Every structure is written in structure tokens, then in C-alpha cells.
Amino acid sequence: MDKIIFTGPMGAGKTTAISAISEIPPIATDVRCTDEESQQRKENTTVAMDYGYITLEDSSRIHLYGTPGQERFNYMWTILTNGGIGLVLLIDNARPNPIEDLHFYLDAFQDFIRSTGVVIGITRTDVDSNVTLNEYYSALMKRGQVYPLFEIDPRQTQDVTILIHALLAVLSQQAAA
Amino acid sequence: MLSETATEQLKQQLESLLDRCQPICAAVVVTVDGYTCAMKQRTTDQYSLERVATMGSTLMSLGDTMTAELKMGSCENIISENQHGIIAFMHINHNLVLVSLTTETNSLGMLLSHSRKCAENMAKTVAV
Ligand SMILES: Nc1nc2c(ncn2[C@@H]2O[C@H](COP(=O)(O)OP(=O)(O)OP(=O)(O)O)[C@@H](O)[C@H]2O)c(=O)[nH]1
Ligand SMILES: [Mg+2]
Numbered sequence: 001m002d003k004i005i006f007t008g009p010m011g012a013g014k015t016t017a018i019s020a021i022s023e024i025p026p027i028a029t030d031v032r033c034t035d036e037e038s039q040q041r042k043e044n045t046t047v048a049m050d051y052g053y054i055t056l057e058d059s060s061r062i063h064l065y066g067t068p069g070q071e072r073f074n075y076m077w078t079i080l081t082n083g084g085i086g087l088v089l090l091i092d093n094a095r096p097n098p099i100e101d102l103h104f105y106l107d108a109f110q111d112f113i114r115s116t117g118v119v120i121g122i123t124r125t126d127v128d129s130n131v132t133l134n135e136y137y138s139a140l141m142k143r144g145q146v147y148p149l150f151e152i153d154p155r156q157t158q159d160v161t162i163l164i165h166a167l168l169a170v171l172s173q174q175a176a177a
Numbered sequence: 178m179l180s181e182t183a184t185e186q187l188k189q190q191l192e193s194l195l196d197r198c199q200p201i202c203a204a205v206v207v208t209v210d211g212y213t214c215a216m217k218q219r220t221t222d223q224y225s226l227e228r229v230a231t232m233g234s235t236l237m238s239l240g241d242t243m244t245a246e247l248k249m250g251s252c253e254n255i256i257s258e259n260q261h262g263i264i265a266f267m268h269i270n271h272n273l274v275l276v277s278l279t280t281e282t283n284s285l286g287m288l289l290s291h292s293r294k295c296a297e298n299m300a301k302t303v304a305v
Binding site for chain 2: 030032034035036038045047048068073075
């Protein structure tokens, strides 16, 4: 079973991305946010997982799992990455410190990334464009980890599809090497 | 989200739950998005309840998602029966979940009935 995991901070658009491309009505486990800080950002948050799937041209099926973004649910990160083939990391450009978020999630998922692969999608650049793609590139260079990086809108099916295809390309390159 | 008085009352209700039902060794109230509101355990620091509480919110949402998928109405409770104990998860209302546990594997009935009663009382407490 080929399974890709979407992760990243709260509000980056993981649930949105999976519902944008899934061929079935996605399974979502969103509940109302109860703390004021989160409520100001959005109404609902994922507490267990998102699930959907897509079928590729060769009719193989890719299962899509979204993690909760908030760190107190990090036990779900371990559960959901189990058996996964790769990671899509979404970073919300409109959060206070997106570069810090990038480092945090790359660190948190480093073992999984090392044994699979990752692509990064920067979201909500229409809301806030203070941090540029170049700054993300330099942050990645400093880590010595140059991963594919895209500016995307997770509400757009095509944007999310590009991320998935980029990830599959990375994975097949690694398999060939 | 909850007022200080409501939180204080929830704590007292957890205390009386443990007083009334001897087999229950710990209970915790958590928001549906995983924040602990109140907790009580018989032996101090026996369990790290906060993490378990957050997991309770995860499980409860999975339960709700499953029952909705099967069109079975709302999820009343989730029971985890284990080699060395039982854990029960139930909604207090739309925003809160009660997690209670016992190490006595033959006390499922008591665990459920006392916890349910407690959850109903708590629903009244936070409604006002
Ligand atoms: N304007 C704009 N809105 C976006 C963009 N990407 C996502 N959104 C919106 O931002 C919100 C993202 O919410 P979710 O998809 O629930 O975020 P999530 O990553 O699943 O968050 P958690 O589950 O809480 O960790 C939604 O309301 C989207 O419509 C974007 O690029 N531009
Ligand atoms: Mg989500």
C-alpha cells in the first residue's frame, strides 16, 4: 500500500489539500478549536487524521494521510508515518515565523524523511508574502538539505497534484540511485 | 474556554467520582481539541494524564467519525479493555470529553455507570 503523509503547522492547509485531490469524500476528524488563539485563525482543527486517496495513470492507488498540526498530537505523527513512502510538508507563510516552523517539522520528521523523501509546499503566500522562497532555500542550504520547494495554494487541485508528482519523482530517483 | 469556577467545579466532580467509585483510579476532563481542563488520580503522579487526555480527544473524534460513517447516531462511549485495566471515553457535551480508567478488569459496569452519571452532571455544570 503506497501511503503519503501530509504534515506541517496548524492551518497550513493539510486537510484542505487532501480534500482538494481525494477521489473519495475525505475522512476528516476535525473538531472545533476551543482556545482563543486558534479560534482567531480558524474554526476547526484536526485531532486524529485526514484520509483520502488518488489513483495514478498506471491505476496504482496512493493513500493520503494528513496529520494533526498541533504538537500535542505528535503521537499521531508516529502512528501515521508508519509504513509511509514519503512526506509532503506544508508551511503556512502567514504564520509568525514560518522558517522556524520549517526547521521544527524537518527535525520532528527527520528519521522518516531520511528513510523516504520529502517535498515542501509554501502556502498562504497570498495572505502574507513577507518571507520569500529564497529565504526558505537558504534555510534548507544551511541544513545541507535541498528539497523540492513550491509555492502552492492547497485549495487548488492542480497545485496539490504537482506536489504529489514531485514527491513521486524524488522517490523514484532515490530508488534508481 | 471554561471559567475558573467551572473548572473548579469539574475538579470537585472528578473528586467525588473517585470517592463514590472505588475501582476508578484516575479521571480527566479534556476539550475535544485536546486541552486538559481538570484531572484527578488516586495515587499522585501514577499516570501522565495530560497526554492520555489528548489521546482521548483523538479517539473520541475517531469514534464520532466512525459512527457518522455508519449512520449510527452519536458516539456514546468508547471502551478500551486491556490486560491490566479498562479505559472509558465519553462525551460530556460537544466541547468536552471525560476519560476514566480502572485497573480492575471486572469493573466495567461500575466504571461506565459512574462515569456516565458524572459526565451528565458535568454537562449541567458547564451549561450554566
Ligand atoms: N488565502 C489562502 N487561504 C488558504 C491557503 N491555503 C489554505 N488556506 C485556508 O486556510 C485554512 C487551512 O485550514 P486546514 O486545511 O484545516 O489546515 P490544517 O493544516 O489541516 O490545520 P490543522 O489540522 O489544524 O493542523 C483553510 O480555511 C483554507 O481554505 C492559501 O494558500 N491561501
Ligand atoms: Mg487539518
